[in-house]
Amino acid sequence: MSSRFVESVQSKAHEVAKEDLGRAKVLISDAARSRAYLYPFKGIAYFLTHRALWKPLLSQLLPTLALSVGVVTSMFFFTYLPQLAILVFFNGPLAVFTTVLLILNESSTLVNILSRNFLLQEALLDTFDGTLVSKNATNIVSEGRQLKPGGDPIQRLGKILKSPFDRFSPKALVRYAMYLPLNFIPVVGTVVFILLQGRSRGNAVHDRYFQLKRWSSAEKSKWLAEHTGPYSAFGTVATLLEMxxxxxxxxxxxxxVGAALWAADIEAKETEMTQGTAPGLREAAQKAE
Incomplete structure (x- = not known):
């Protein structure tokens, strides 16, 4: 009886592992085909070569830089040794490095929460909308704000007609705290933690785009669910850069900027995501329009 039970459990475990591996392969394939992981790097190149997009950053550079320096310095000064003392029991000598990664991730999260809520919300909104304008996607930007004639993309941005990005939600903070103990698992746990953060980060990068498209929560959720791979890939790269x-x-x-370039390509149907790889989503997008 016991041997049959063990065999049954092993069989189920093998079946679950096979299913999870299959899902992982699909997600990786979708991410690779969409090339979403390249958009953060495209954002860097586009930003550096379009000086007009620097204006929102320059307007908030000093206060946000001061915030970043203060948070990172304080986190290393006050929490490095306590967290190292805990992680060394789980990660051994590698704790010296995993603790650094953990503190950088924690610092990045704190800076994001504080800056996006109190300093950068409007500046990031202008950057996203300005990038869309520079890509001639004025028709969709006009759904969320007034546009002025002439001038560079940032100068053309007028009064906001729709509320900007959502603020950092308590649910996201709770989710972050829940996943934090994964760092106790040597190396693999830290990697999984960053990937989970990347997935959460990816799900939020097109909030403004969905808002401009007037998509309902159901349409937005369906799009994200069927494009988990691409958004997780973008979010993971973005998370690593922001660390x-x-x-x-x-x-x-x-x-x-990278997220806006991606949105512009989706809007122009110049990505694999809108070229027959997911017909159900294309129908959802057409309904949303």
Missing amino acids: VPFASILFSFTNT
Whole structure:
């Protein structure tokens, strides 16, 4: 009886593992085909070569940089040794490095919460909308704000007609705290933690785009569910970039530019995501329009 039970459990475990592996392969394939992981880097290149998009960043550079320096310095000074003392029991000598990664991730999260809620919300919104304008996607931007004639993309941005990005939600903070113990698992746990953060980050990068498209919560959820791979890939790369000490503010803006470039390509149907790989989503997009 016991041997049959063990065999049954092993069979179920094998079946679940096979299903999960299959899903992982599909997600990786979707991410690779969409090339979404390239958009954060495209955002860097586009931002650096379009000086007009620098204006929102420059307007908030000093206060946000001061915030970043303060948070990162304080986190390393007050929490490095306590967290190292805990992680060393789980990660051994590798704790020296995993603790650094953990603190950088924690610092990035804190800076994002504080800056996006109190300093950068309007600046990031202008950067996203300005990038769409520079890509001639004025028809969709006009759904969310007034546009002025002439001038560079930022100068053309007028009064906001729709509320900007959602603020950092308590649910996201709770989810972050729930996943934090994964860092106790040597190396693999830290990687999984960053991937989960990347998935959460990816799900929010097109909030403004969905808002401009007037998509309902159901349409937005369906789109994200059927494009989990691409959005997780974008979010993971964006998360890693924003973990770089003191440069996180710059990458917050370049990631916003990358997300807008991606939205412009989706709008122009110039990505694999809109070229027959997911007909159900294309129908959802058409309904949303």
